[in-house]
Amino acid sequence: MTTTTQIPATASALKHKRMEQFEPSVVARKVSVFYGEKQALFDVDLDIGRHEVTALIGPSGCGKSTFLRCLNRMNDTIPICRVTGKISLYGKDIHDPDIDVVHLRARVGMVFQKPNPFPKSIYENVAYGPRIHGLAASKAEMDEIVLTSLDKAGLLGEVKDRLTEPGTGLSGGQQQRLCIARAIAVGPEVILMDEPCSALDPIATAKIEELIDELRENFTIVIVTHSMQQAARVSQRTAFFHLGVLVETGETEDIFTTPKDKRTQDYITGRFG
């Protein structure tokens, strides 16, 4: 919390402080992804800092969503997709045979591009995850989890009187926060967000961005975004992907002010993408 509340003397002092704190929670080494014969991602090495927001940016089809989906093995659900390389979560390889993908996904939650609440009540949407993982022993515990999660997602005030109404009846922004609450309810360590604001209007987007900043306190967040402004606003570290290659990664302010690679510079200044 210190980094957000204290006003640092200089930008470089803040940067120095953050460099010292840097401890990765997810480490990816030589990650490649193939869809059938076609290679979509080439030897990506990326460290994702604990309790930081990491933004993945790049033009359409650059592999940023594909990389995101590697982190909780969602690519396993696509039959023709093959992932090579090593990804570890707190030092443990997520492809290790003794890692159950079900447990992995409980630790690494995901929020999708389009809000996708289940056609169930608001309460049941949030209770879904805890229920399948057996996290609540009683109705009271479940209520506690649901209300806390909705509160953390900044939705409780808006829906507390209508928890039994269908989640699909909420507005787009509320639906997306419901999906975030649903992910939080399982108690993950990492939350992956795949363009969470691309289907939302600017006001709903601002709310989600605010929420992401608050969630950083308790969760490691990886967000894929098309909007460079959004990356600059919410993230501490940014990774720029282009044509399936991780071109450059670093502190967000460095990437946006002094990019080292020509391609990053061109993309950020709007010359392509």
Add this chain to the structure above:
Amino acid sequence: MPISLLLAVLVALTVAGFYMGRSRALAGFGGKAVKLHSLPAYYGYYVALWCGIPALFIVAIWLVFEPSIIRALLISSLPPEVQSLPANRLGLVINDVRNLATGNATSVTSDPAMRTAASYYAHLKFVSQVALAILAMCIAVVGIVFGRQNVKPEFWARNRVEKAIMVILMVSSTIAVLTTIGIVLSLVFESLRFFARIPVTDFLFGLHWSPQMALRADQVGSTGAFGAIPLFAGTFLISAIAMVVAAPVGLMSAIYLSEYAPRNVRAIVKPLLEVLAGVPTVVYGFFAALTIAPFFRDSGLMFGLNISSESALAAGVVMGIMIIPFVSSLSDDVINAVPQSMRDGSLGLGATHSETIKRVIVPAALPGIVGGLLLAVSRAIGETMIVVMAAGLAANLTANPFAAVTTVTVQIVTLLVGDQEFDSPKTLAAFALGLVLFCITLVLNVIALSVVNKYREQYE
């Protein structure tokens, strides 16, 4: 001129009308090429419509009224003692005249009065045909002339043709609706005749079905009993057995096909499953009567159960197999319609594949699945051939699936097969049964469709 030749001529005239209209539009007006409102072909269609539609309409009207007019003329030419015959006898005489005129062998060839009548009939027929041919062709030609006169550069031919096409489409759909109404009305009127003899309450709530009526006053027994309850009980028993077989098997195969099966397996298995729907029901009937029923009877004996060789169980199980493709195909469609984002959302929370299906996909698809099941039920209720062959004719009021029962459709068949007089309650009962059956399946279909429609809005 035979009707087929007349129709061919009219079609030729219509085609000619098209080219005449188009060429007039293409040729320009007053020797100058001018800007036409519509494409030239639309002027052609416009003239063709004016040529074809009124002429065909006249032909249709003529053919509808010709027989009754000729009949009236014929009757008035017959000797007065024949004219005063009762209606059904008169009908026989006219039939004889018609047969004589067309050269079919009849019993009255030698009667001179009949011969005169026959030649008069043939004459009327000939006059009618010639008149029709001349009238229709005149109307077609007048249509061409009139349509062609309207072909002017500023004339909105395209809009007129669009309107005409809409009317033609509307008439086509009206035909389907009118046919349905006609079927319902014929059922209703015959049923009313039935209910004039047998009280509605006896029919709907009677517990005894024995439709034999005494033909002569002195015949023993056979007063007839028209309580339909045993028939409907049998129908529902067999349908229920069918659904017990079809619902789980169909649903689970749909889940396997849409969620688990690799694409190549699905490409082979799904059409194979749908072949089940293409097997003629009479073949299912053989299967039920010759294979399944004896099998059940013999295996029943092993367990000390007395299963009759014509049992509700055999018919129901085979009917269930028949409607598996209905259930699986419709369920497969609605399961596939559940958005991928639902699956991703659930899997992303760490649910397993089967948890996702059980807790998200099937509940989301449930309204559609229920709709499919209701359609399958109405199919099962209306099914006839299997039950005729495998369930028997005994109208037992029982819930025992091992006993022989009979269904509404089977009774309709047995009431109407063979030589029957159409004014006895026995045959009229078939219409009453048909009417009730129609109402039941109609209600089921309406419920099914509204459930399916509700489902459609779910993700919008």
